[in-house]
Amino acid sequence: MSSHSAGAVLNQIPSPNRTLFSSAHLRVGTQEVNSMGEISECKASPGPANNSNATPRVQPKTLLQEYLLEHLPIYRKLRELQRLGWQSEAGDTHFQNQRQRADHADAKAKTGFFRLMRTIGLELDDATLALTLPSGGNSPRPAILDLCMAPGGFSSAALYRNPAALLRGISLPPSQGGHEMLLNKYWSDRDPSAQIYVSFRDITLLAEEMGTPASSVPASHPDAASFSSDRPFMDQEFDLVFCDGQVLRTHERLEYRQKTEATRLLTTQLVLALQRIRPGGTIVILLHKADAWPSVQLMHTFAAFADGVELFKPRAGHRVRSSFYLVAKGVRPWREAAVEAVRRWKVQWSVATFGVQGGRGDERLSGEEELELLEGGEEEEVRAVLRKFGPALVRMVEPVFAIQAEALRNAPWMKNMV
Numbered sequence: 209m210s211s212h213s214a215g216a217v218l219n220q221i222p223s224p225n226r227t228l229f230s231s232a233h234l235r236v237g238t239q240e241v242n243s244m245g246e247i248s249e250c251k252a253s254p255g256p257a258n259n260s261n262a263t264p265r266v267q268p269k270t271l272l273q274e275y276l277l278e279h280l281p282i283y284r285k286l287r288e289l290q291r292l293g294w295q296s297e298a299g300d301t302h303f304q305n306q307r308q309r310a311d312h313a314d315a316k317a318k319t320g321f322f323r324l325m326r327t328i329g330l331e332l333d334d335a336t337l338a339l340t341l342p343s344g345g346n347s348p349r350p351a352i353l354d355l356c357m358a359p360g361g362f363s364s365a366a367l368y369r370n371p372a373a374l375l376r377g378i379s380l381p382p383s384q385g386g387h388e389m390l391l392n393k394y395w396s397d398r399d400p401s402a403q404i405y406v407s408f409r410d411i412t413l414l415a416e417e418m419g420t421p422a423s424s425v426p427a428s429h430p431d432a433a434s435f436s437s438d439r440p441f442m443d444q445e446f447d448l449v450f451c452d453g454q455v456l457r458t459h460e461r462l463e464y465r466q467k468t469e470a471t472r473l474l475t476t477q478l479v480l481a482l483q484r485i486r487p488g489g490t491i492v493i494l495l496h497k498a499d500a501w502p503s504v505q506l507m508h509t510f511a512a513f514a515d516g517v518e519l520f521k522p523r524a525g526h527r528v529r530s531s532f533y534l535v536a537k538g539v540r541p542w543r544e545a546a547v548e549a550v551r552r553w554k555v556q557w558s559v560a561t562f563g564v565q566g567g568r569g570d571e572r573l574s575g576e577e578e579l580e581l582l583e584g585g586e587e588e589e590v591r592a593v594l595r596k597f598g599p600a601l602v603r604m605v606e607p608v609f610a611i612q613a614e615a616l617r618n619a620p621w622m623k624n625m626v
């Protein structure tokens with residue numbers, strides 16, 4: 209299979225899914241992530257392999273960057289600062305040390321990270337009111353779903369704003385490398401009727417949820433015994449869903465999960481969220497690189513079935529990073545665009561997990577082919593999105609880039625460079 213081109217693989221997929229692939233997106237795997245949820249940027253991300261003699265494909269990233277460079281002065285500044293930063297050895301050392309500290313975090317560092325996430329949650333609410341849920345009167349008891357919950361900073365902030373809310377969380381077990389739960393309120397992982405109940409599991413193995421019955425996974429698949437048919441919290445609706453998952457270096461994974469794990473994690477969170485959100489509810493999603501096609505396409509996708517989409521970049525931490533949050537309010541999960549998006553994310557999860565949707569599990573694409581399929585973004589599609597969505601995009605991303613640029617300009621390793 210690895211000798212096939214991505215196009216050849218597409219031809220093997222039944223036509224409804226083929227059209228889905230052509231607008232596939234969501235690869236977020238161009239970053240390194242440490243155990244405290246910090247991202248270190250890759251200095252360069254090579255485009256997918258082009259093994260034909262045809263005119264090279266214009267990368268969606270190139271089109272987006274050209275557009276933003278033309279329309280957004282702060283983006284030009286940020287790019288220049290990044291270029292200087294990447295030349296700095298002191299910057300490299302800073303990020304290396306940060307990774308090192310995070311991977312071997314002691315109790316004090318873990319508590320520090322929990323507090324930081326709580327502060328970011330409160331800041332997010334101050335800026336967007338995303339965490340302030342209707343209560344009293346005829347409103348039902350507010351319900352919150354926190355995907356990838358530990359250490360629990362966001363949950364702590366959400367409970368501070370909504371003390372009576374029901375909270376359900378899912379998080380990677382610490383025994384598999386996940387964060388420990390440090391929530392400062394009583395929570396249970398045994399009693400599903402508790403106000404705060406947490407299910408510890410690897411969400412990317414929820415095969416049934418992602419449209420592949422666990423029983424149909426071939427025995428030859430390296431993770432065959434690990435996939436699950438569970439659909440946690442499927443019988444509940446939530447007013448607010450956090451999707452703050454981060455691939456952790458401390459999470460030991462099989463080889464097949466090394467390259468596409470970020471896609472597997474994000475698509476699983478999105479499907480879980482959309483299949484449980486109360487119509488009109490709010491979804492908060494951690495993303496990276498506001499100038500990357502997967503992020504932009506996600507903003508555009510959500511705009512089609514949410515009453516409002518805004519971006520939030522915290523000042524309390526992670527300023528120098530490319531990370532930011534997409535906040536979608538008034539989400540309408542039964543709109544056609546939402547149903548279509550869920551279908552597409554399931555296909556992407558399947559490709560990232562099995563190589564080919566419905567494949568036998570021992571037929572895998574080469575890494576480059578897989579990434580090309582997942583990133584998608586045909587030139588015409590990117591241009592069409594920019595024509596329609598470009599001005600709104602510029603307004604949305606400007607504050608994100610402004611905060612990052614300011615932080616980078618003031619970073620210690622930039623001292624004698626700017």
Ligand SMILES: C[S@@+](CC[C@H](N)C(=O)[O-])C[C@H]1O[C@@H](n2cnc3c(N)ncnc32)[C@H](O)[C@@H]1O
Nearest residue numbers: 245325356359360361362380386387411452454
């Ligand atoms: C940035 S931290 C989340 C911080 C949290 N939102 C808070 O406010 O404290 C990322 C989380 O993703 C979780 N995670 C990573 N991979 C996962 C997986 N496959 N299944 C479930 N959780 C996962 C990690 O264990 C960690 O708890």
